[in-house]
Amino acid sequence: MTPLDEICHPPFHEADAAARARILSRLADTELFAALTGEPTGNQVELQSFDLPEGKFALACDREERLAGFIGGPVAHLALPGRVLAAELAREGQGLLVNPGHVSQLLLDAGMLRWLVEALAARPSQTGTEAARSLSAPRPEAVMLLAEPVAQRLGDMAGLVERAGLVLAEWPDGCSNHALILRGVDPAHEGAVAKAFAELLAFLPQVPGGIDIGFSTRDLPASALILEVPALTAPAEPAPRDPNAPPRLR
Incomplete structure (x- = not known):
């Protein structure tokens, strides 16, 4: 199971709008292996395209072996982030077929890719809470909407962020909104x-009043939703190899 597989429950094309948006957000942050027509020439590459009833689609997988398995053997490929x-495909008016035959199979037409690119262009609304x-x-509805996706994004950013707190801020003019x-x-x-x-918030349904992002050092109330970043764990040391053991072949 890959991270993209794990988030595709239910599968993309059976999920509701909010779940599909979360899947597309994960796709944007996933390294994909895109099939090429041949080995690169200098810095020029050409993606393999497949003519389907829905249009022309490039092929990519989140594991090299998945790509080779679908093609039926080794294939020249390019590794690059989903975003x-x-x-690139949105500019060319092409779609994208991802992980065919797996639970995370996606068939995204050019219109869906353009929507994804626009969502990724989101700019943060930043504020401090000192004022x-x-x-x-x-609010409970904000917690239900944000707790899981924010926790997942924090897990992706271990070493960059220690914790996040979600609060409802009331401002001197009487307005209120949520702040992360x-x-x-x-x-x-x-x-x-x-x-x-x-970017994460752009893929989620709107919260009334919007959500600001801040880096305030102000003490947060005990009632704030606090999410901690999972601690980084060092990889286990391999067991020492018996020098008299036969060689291991790959």
Whole structure:
């Protein structure tokens, strides 16, 4: 099972709009292996295209062996992030077939890829909470919508963010909205981290009043939703090999 497989329950084409958006968000952050017509010539490559009833589609998988298995043998390929491949295909008016035959199979036409590219262009609405009149517990509907996807994004950003707090902020003018406060972020990385969370929010249904992203050091209320980043675990040391054992062939 790959991370893309794990999020495709139910499968993309049976999921509701919110679940499909989360799957597309994961696809954008996934390294894909796209089939080529032949070995690269200099820095020029040509993607394999397949004519389907829905149009022309390029082929990519999230594992090299999946790509070879579908083609029926080794194939020249290009590894690149899903967001980069989607942008290139959207410009060319092509669609994308991902992981055919697997639970994470996606058939995305050019229109869907253009929507994905537009969502990835989201810019963060940043704020601090120092000027807020009060901070309180987030609304239950916001917690239900945000807890799982924010926790997943935090897991992707271990080492960059320590924790996130979701609160409802009330401002001096009487307006209120939710704020996602990120802690433990190097100031040099704040722009990129805020952009990553803005992209995540762009794929989710709208929360009334919107959601700001901030890096405030203000104490958060006990009623805030606090999400911790999972601790990084060092890979296990391999067991020492018996020097008298026969060689292992690959």
